[in-house]
Structure formats: C-alpha cells, structure tokens
Amino acid sequence: xxxxxxxxxxxxxxAGMLTAxxxxxxxxxxxxxxxxxxxxxxxxxxxLMDEAVSGSIATNxxxxxxxxxxxxxxxxxxxxxxxxxxxxxxxxxxLYNNTQGKVQxxxxxxxxxxxxxxxxxxxxxxxxxxxxxxxxxxRGKSPEYxxxxxxxxxxxxxxxxxxxxxxxEHTECVAALAAGGNAIAVLPQPFVTTAQMANENIRxxxxxxxxxxxxxxxxxSPSALITGVLVARTEFIxxxxxxxxxxxxxxxxxxxxxxxxxxxxxxxxxxxxxFPAPVAQKAIPYCNITFIRGQEMMEKLxxxxxxxxxxxxQAVGGTLPNNEFYFIG
Numbered sequence: 001x002x003x004x005x006x007x008x009x010x011x012x013x014x015a016g017m018l019t020a021x022x023x024x025x026x027x028x029x030x031x032x033x034x035x036x037x038x039x040x041x042x043x044x045x046x047x048l049m050d051e052a053v054s055g056s057i058a059t060n061x062x063x064x065x066x067x068x069x070x071x072x073x074x075x076x077x078x079x080x081x082x083x084x085x086x087x088x089x090x091x092x093x094x095l096y097n098n099t100q101g102k103v104q105x106x107x108x109x110x111x112x113x114x115x116x117x118x119x120x121x122x123x124x125x126x127x128x129x130x131x132x133x134x135x136x137x138x139r140g141k142s143p144e145y146x147x148x149x150x151x152x153x154x155x156x157x158x159x160x161x162x163x164x165x166x167x168x169e170h171t172e173c174v175a176a177l178a179a180g181g182n183a184i185a186v187l188p189q190p191f192v193t194t195a196q197m198a199n200e201n202i203r204x205x206x207x208x209x210x211x212x213x214x215x216x217x218x219x220x221s222p223s224a225l226i227t228g229v230l231v232a233r234t235e236f237i238x239x240x241x242x243x244x245x246x247x248x249x250x251x252x253x254x255x256x257x258x259x260x261x262x263x264x265x266x267x268x269x270x271x272x273x274x275f276p277a278p279v280a281q282k283a284i285p286y287c288n289i290t291f292i293r294g295q296e297m298m299e300k301l302x303x304x305x306x307x308x309x310x311x312x313x314q315a316v317g318g319t320l321p322n323n324e325f326y327f328i329g
Contacts, residue, residue: 027242031061034247035073035085038066038274040189040287041110041228042086046268048254057250060243066272077103083236084247089226090142090315093305096231096325097317103231104327107248108297109255111288112209112225113189114143117196120182123205126154133163135173135185145311146225147186150208153215177202188227190275190283197279209288223303227288237327248293248329255291258284298326 036042036049045064052062065082067073070091076082078099084106087095092105116123116134123129129151138144151158158164167173173185174195186208187195195202209225216222230251237244258265262284269284270277292300308315 027240029060030240030243032063032240032243032247033081033083034062034064035076035082036064036066037070037073037086037228038068040113040283040289042066042272042274043265043269043280043284043287044109044255044258044289044291045086045251046254046265046272046274047257048250049272050268051250059246062247062250066274077231077233080233080235082233083240084230084232086228086230088142089229089301089304090308092229092231093321093325094317096321097319101324102234104234104237104325105229105297105301106232106237106244106293106327106329107230107251108224108226108228108290108292108301109230110226110228111290112146112207112212113227113287114146114186114208114225115189115192115204115286116184116186116206116208117177117192117202118182118184118205119177119180119199119202120184121203122182123184126150126156126206126211128205129184130156130161132184133165135165135167135176135183137167137170137173137187139166142308142315143186143188145308145315146208146212148311149307150211150215154211174198189287190279192286193279193283197282204286207286219303221299221303223307224292224300226301226304229301232327245329252291255289258289294328298323298328301326 036045048062049064051057052064070087073082073085073087074095077085077095086109092103095103116129136147148158156162170187170191173187174191177183177185177195178199192204212225232244263281265284266277266281269275269280274280305316305320309320313319
C-alpha cells in the first residue's frame, strides 16, 4: 500500500513539474487598442466595450475608439496605433495586400445588412425587379458588386434589365421612399429601420442575405454575403497570443449578448452614440451580427472576396489574399 502511495505521489509531483515547465511564464496583461466603426458592425462589440469602459475587465487593458469612417482607421492600423479593428470585409483584403501581410482577419462579425425595400406591394422576388427603377447609394462600393452578383445569378442584367438610380447618400434613398409612388430602394440597416419609422407604408421586400444564401445551396464550398470583419495586426497577434484569445472569447460572449438581449444592447448602442437606441432596438434583429472564425471564416470570406474580385480586382486590393491572411487560431 505504501509503495502504491509513493508511486501516486511521484506521478503527481512529476505532472506538476511538467505543467510548470511547459506552461512557462504567464503572459503579462497587454494594452489592446481597438477601433470600432459607427454602424451595425459595432453592435456585437458593444457589451465588451461597455465592460472595458467600466473597468470590469482585469485580464488585459482593452481600450476602444469609435470612428465614423473606415478611412480614419486605415492609417492608424498601418502606423501600429490600432491593434484590432472592425472594417468592411473587402477592406480587410485591401489592407492585407497594401501592407504586405501586416494584418490578418480574425473573425467575421457581420453578414449581409442590405435589403430591398419599397413603398408598395410589388416586389416578392428578385425577378420582380426586372424593368423597375430602384434607388441605391453605394455606387463603386462592395454593395454594388453584391447586388450585381445576385441580379446576374438570377438572370437579370443590372445594366439592361432594370434602372438603378444612384444617389450620393443613403438618406437620399430614404427621402425618395418617403415621397411615395411605389418607390423601391436597396438600403442597409439601420437606414431601413429609419425609413420605416418615418413611414409605416415602407416594407422590407427582400433580404439580400437570404438571396445570397439561396444561390449557395448547391455549392460545394458555399460563401456568404459578408459586411464586416475584424482584423488584427499580424505582429500584435504573434506577440500577444493570450490577449488575442482573451479578446475573441469575450467578443464571442458580447455577440451572444447582442443577439439575445436586444433591448439592453440597443440602450448601449445609444449610450455610445453609435445610432439612436429606438432605431437600434428595431434594427438589431435585421443586422445579422455573427461570430465566425477558423476554417468556416476562411471558406465563407474567401468565397465572398472571390465574387468581388471577379467584378473588380481593385475591390479586394488587386489580388486575392493567400491563406496567411486568415488567422485560424
């Protein structure tokens, strides 16, 4: 019996020594500078942001700055002033190409937020857009390529089979809808909700996220309509793996909170002046806030970037990023 106890103690002691030796020194708390964009992509981040501001996170020092435009974020990433940033999906690829791999995408944060809306009852399918005039405010940007892909895949030539009246701002499309006359527009959230709150006759006719998914049903490697992703500096990931893991774990919980606690999330969106809380509460269920990482992220995002590349290579920075672009973790 004594021999057995001695063996057990010896094994336990060795196991403890191995754990101590293999674990090494614990990673010290890191300063993590995070850039948030005003708009749907910030919704999934908002609870984590609030926790950081309140000082309730003890593991790492997360600090957040809210930006009105991705153009403001880009130079700060390049200069190393931002470690993690929410950016449009195509911009992540542009950044990767332009910096020779100094950023990696770490998670897909937002799927499609574009909707066909109308002041009327004429649109029930993509085919119903044939011959119509629709208002849109995103010419030359990735949503134009998203719409073109969906139209072409449904046999509708966006140059010949309908008339797209381009506006400089989404607010102009909202105004055109409010004017009545069975107007049709393609709008992102939260502009859809804003339009509906101003005019109860405006309805969502088609969800372009759903239309995209229909086109992927028979695909071997289905892509997704992706609006926003999070990127991190490659150097920061290498130097602070524990902090990156901590961030991703907390961010996943924040996304879950956003999708399950809509009223509380909307209040935080208003608190941090992302957009008004009443608009947020109605818009959040339509913002497709998500958390997709690893191989699934790589599959869906690479397919989406390929759709953009086939229409305009410059939309993704001239070339499709290689596998090093995707932080699998």
